[in-house]
Amino acid sequence: MIIISFYMRSLKTDKSINLKHNQTEEDMNCLSPSILSADYSILGEQLKQLDEAGAQYVHIDVMDGSFVPSISIGLPVIKTIRKCTERMFDVHLMIDEPVRYIDDFATAGADIITVHAEACKHLDRTIEAIKEKGILAGVALNPATPLSAIEYVLPKVDMVLIMTVNPGFGGQKLIPYTVDKVRDLKALLEKTANKADIEVDGGVNLENVETLLAAGANIIVAGSAVFSGDIEENVKGFLNIMM
Template identity: 45%
Template sequence: MNKFLLAPSIIAADFTHIADEIAACESAGADWLHVDVMDGHFVPTITVGPLFTEACKRATKLPIDVHLMISEPEKYLEAFAKAGANNITVHVETCPDLTGTVKKIKSLGCTAGITLNPATPASALDSALPFADLVLVMSVVPGYSGQVFMPEMIGKAEEIRNKLNALRSKAHLEVDGGMSEKTIPLMVQAGANVFVAGNAAFKHPQGVGQGIKALRASVV
């Protein structure tokens, strides 16, 4: 099993060849498939939903890692679980009862992730941290692909890793936003072990396979 996990963000793929793009991810050794769900409300962009997630599930044996950048995510948890999500991550900013939402996700047979916007302090996660299977650090402002990595999020990742260690938690620490061969090693040092990559994987000049292999080499 890989110590560090790569989760290509399918939102950066060529949607006219989505099955081929997913197959290339598998062949290149991706560990998870990351699905960014945006509603045009919590974030300005609108992307995909449960139907797309279900199509991805049929096209791959990789675990499906769903990131809900949506308002009132509790209304849609069951739909994404039924669509085949293995992990569902929700934002503290959209969950008045974050711990309750985490427990609901688990009751649906999925692992549960929690996340926060760059401007939100890490302490906002404290109440739910003991129950989370994954914590996602956003190293860009959520809502758009291709943004520049925010180096100040290295410190936030370190802070959350220290909190998880203090709890003796086995939760994954995932990072999403501007991940590349240059920035992944920085987040490895901060304690992260799962890396979401969109453009660095799917927009590589030699194709997604080479993109993922290059990212993997940066953490070996």
């Protein structure tokens, strides 16, 4: 299986491009390390380690202290680290009414913007606002939010993010029933011939990633399991299982 290591940003507005770096192979799996678990005093160095190990995306969690209890990084950090890597910036907005900031995050360098269905008064319009910027649109669901909440917008999104923990904190254990939710989403997408990617985020490690892949996930977010210990070895450990 061929992986294109670096995202061609000049192709970003091509409607044919997808989360698999313009690959046509449907079953390609990609790793999106979450920098929520990174050491920010050496973040540039750690991003380089992710590059060298072969991670395809960088997952960036943005939290506002309202939609979720925690507060994390924002636009200035994203703008700065955009200079450090050409990897896909997978920006996960855990903020209320994210439509207000779509332009800002797109300008800062996001390649994918994912918003929570629970955080949007007008989810359809928010997704349209993302697509209008020529970037990829994702929609996220908290563990207990049913798939029916996004069924009508599925034709418009490039990716669905299933939270496998309650959002807002790193280092949590995966909630077992979310595996069934991933499986149900995969069946729903196949039933409607929808090619959207399925991303999972929360409590993912080398012990449970195969279960998530088997359920239908193909974009894997991992934080603590990547950044605790030897980053390059951890990334390679995931990729050996995923490829």
